[in-house]
Amino acid sequence: MGTLFSKALNMGLLIKSPKGTDLAKAALAQKPAYVADEQLLCRMVNAISDLAILSSDVIHIETAYSAHAKDFQVKVFNADTNYFGIYKPIFDRAVYLDNSLAYEQLRDLEDKLIELIADAKDKAMGAV
Numbered sequence: 001m002g003t004l005f006s007k008a009l010n011m012g013l014l015i016k017s018p019k020g021t022d023l024a025k026a027a028l029a030q031k032p033a034y035v036a037d038e039q040l041l042c043r044m045v046n047a048i049s050d051l052a053i054l055s056s057d058v059i060h061i062e063t064a065y066s067a068h069a070k071d072f073q074v075k076v077f078n079a080d081t082n083y084f085g086i087y088k089p090i091f092d093r094a095v096y097l098d099n100s101l102a103y104e105q106l107r108d109l110e111d112k113l114i115e116l117i118a119d120a121k122d123k124a125m126g127a128v
Contacts, residue, residue: 041097044106045072051113059120061113070098074109076116079124091116 045065052061052074060077076091091112095105 037103041102041106044103044110045097048072048074048106048110048113051110051117055117055120058124059117069096071096072106074113076113079120 045063048061049063052063055061057079059079060081062073062075062077064073065071066073071094073094074092075089077087077089081087093109093112095102095109099105
């Protein structure tokens with residue numbers, strides 16, 4: 001058994017069946033709730049970052065994660081913002097990921113961003 005494998009096994013990331021084979025599914029099922037919650041939050045943060053990338057032609061969404069504060073910051077600017085002068089975001093929100101309401105706040109944030117993106121696309125197409 002290699003050193004890395006032994007460490008992973010000791011940390012509870014892997015388990016052994018009675019016959020000695022790894023059971024990744026069983027290991028995942030035994031993860032503590034906070035790990036599952038952390039993965040859910042990570043998926044939400046990634047989904048919001050995807051929105052930022054995919055909508056950059058009509059709106060500018062800046063995302064930042066601060067590890068020491070467990071803070072996910074989102075700022076939204078019009079696509080025609082002049083970043084060389086004084087500029088102000090049209091939307092600014094921070095979500096603290098260690099907050100018990102973080103998932104709901106991220107979901108609300110995603111909904112708001114989808115709304116802002118839709119408005120920006122309508123504006124870009126001349127509908128508004």
